Amino acid sequence: MKTKPFHCLLLPVLLLFCFGGVFYTYYKPIISNAQVSTEECLNIVRNTFIQTINQTSNLNIPLNQQPLVTKPAVMEENQEHHANDIIMLMWSWPFGVVFNGTACSSQFGIKGCQITDDRSQYDEAHGVMFHHRDISGELTNLHNMPRHPHQKWVWLNMESPSNAQKLPGLDGLFNLTSNYRRDSDVWVPVGKIVEIPEKDKTFEIPPKDKLVCWIVSNWNPNFERVKYFNELSKHIKIEAYGSAFNRRINKEDYIKTVTGCKFYLGFENSVHKDYFTEKVFKPLMFGTVPVVLGTSRENYEQFIPADSFIHVDDFKSPQELAEHLTFLDKNPKVYEQYFNWRRHFIATHSVFAIEQTCRSCEYIRNYKGYRVFKDLTKWYWG
Structure with missing residues (x-):
């Protein structure tokens, strides 16, 4: 496979689309059926979104x-x-x-x-x-x-x-x-897998300095994703970021952090048909393998290549998943197969x-x- 610097292929597209989604996700107010978001929370979402968009004007992006x-x-x-x-x-x-x-x-x-x-x-x-x-x-x-x-x-x-x-x-x-x-x-949908032009069918897996990562701010011990994380972390080292862990990621470090992870926990906060967010599409965009928890694998595969992600339902327990991730870490040729789809497609974010x-x-x-x-x-x- 030909190689081309990763940032040269994706950076012009990513800078425009990714920042708004990131901060929309990690700073948005959470609304339950019994609780309406406060004006203060909405202001945080709005101000963060605006600050993110304003910064794109300094990145040589055409008007x-x-x-x-x-x-x-x-x-x-x-x-x-x-x-x-x-x-x-x-x-x-x-x-x-x-x-x-x-x-x-x-x-x-x-x-x-x-x-x-x-x-x-x-x-x-x-x-x-x-x-x-x-x-x-x-x-x-x-x-x-x-x-x-x-x-x-x-x-x-x-x-x-x-x-x-x-x-x-x-x-x-x-x-x-x-x-x-x-x-x-x-x-x-929040994101799509789209065909890339013939001239851009080059990809290089970016350098990795972390095994498993997760960025989360909406922490609820009753969420299934939190329960799964707590058990998984007993068996494998996870670099956890976000306000839930007092390790906030700023705009500049987000892409660098996710890109440097071999695996990213794309754990959704709720499980519904067709509901998967930037938590899966952003890692796919940045050259990282998402480990997903959400709707069924069958539902994911209707939108995302089957060999581009790992689903927690494929394993009997978090410990078994941890063992598989450790195996992939030690066997780079097997790990690289999760990027075969990149010969023909790229991930985008709406x-x-x-x-x-x-x-x-x-x-x-x-x-x-x-x-x-x-x-x-x-x-x-x-």
Whole structure:
């Protein structure tokens, strides 16, 4: 296999997409069915997300590849408007972060989408995006608002049912769903495995100085992942980071840390069909083998190459898993087989809310039929 410095292949892509996902994950407020996130927590998420995006402007990334802005401007002044454009009204910007108005065209090749937060355009809007976390106090008003026959209300939520507050009054309110689940109307997974151009089919496993790593801030002794970690750590050394271990990882060190690990514990905080997050896609992007705990192996394999990851369910116990990881550490030729998929594919990470909005715009342009989601609560929370 030809070699090429790892950072030369992936760094320009990773710098743009990874930081927002990292801090969205490790600083986000956790919502249970009985608890709504506080304003303070939401401010932390928003401020961290904004700081992360602002830093990309110093990395020689072309302006048209920077899809987020933090100023209150809604549309780019030089964006062309046409009579047949689809107008997407953001009822509220997710976590208060504003999209660049040209993101759909520059990032996804989806043209003819106007993104605005100007509610005076409500009557003209073809689609209205509602972020689940932002509507808890507005449901009564939303039910009293007239929805025009041509208009689609899109329910946006990328949290699992365990981490999303179940709200009364969702049924019959929305026309479309945009979610990580494959059976949502506008499916946008957290990440994807995509084919790489012929000229880029080179890969070098980055140098490793750590065996097993885990970065976690949301620590709950009742979580299955915490129980499994506690048992696994009895049998193998794990470099654990995050606020749960008083070893916070800053933005600069995150990629370096994960890249230097042979294995990364991609343990989800809840188990639901189709629910796997950047905890698996980021290690795949950085040249590390994820060890996953979450939905079934069969479900993972519908999205991710079977030989690119290790599933805890493949082993009878954490001790048996530890023995397998130790074996791979001592047998580099066997370990390297976990990267055979990189001859043909790379892993990518979606930019939260931007892609959902653009894909929704595309959907609304292509599908004009009548649609109302009558049983959203049952579909999502069961």
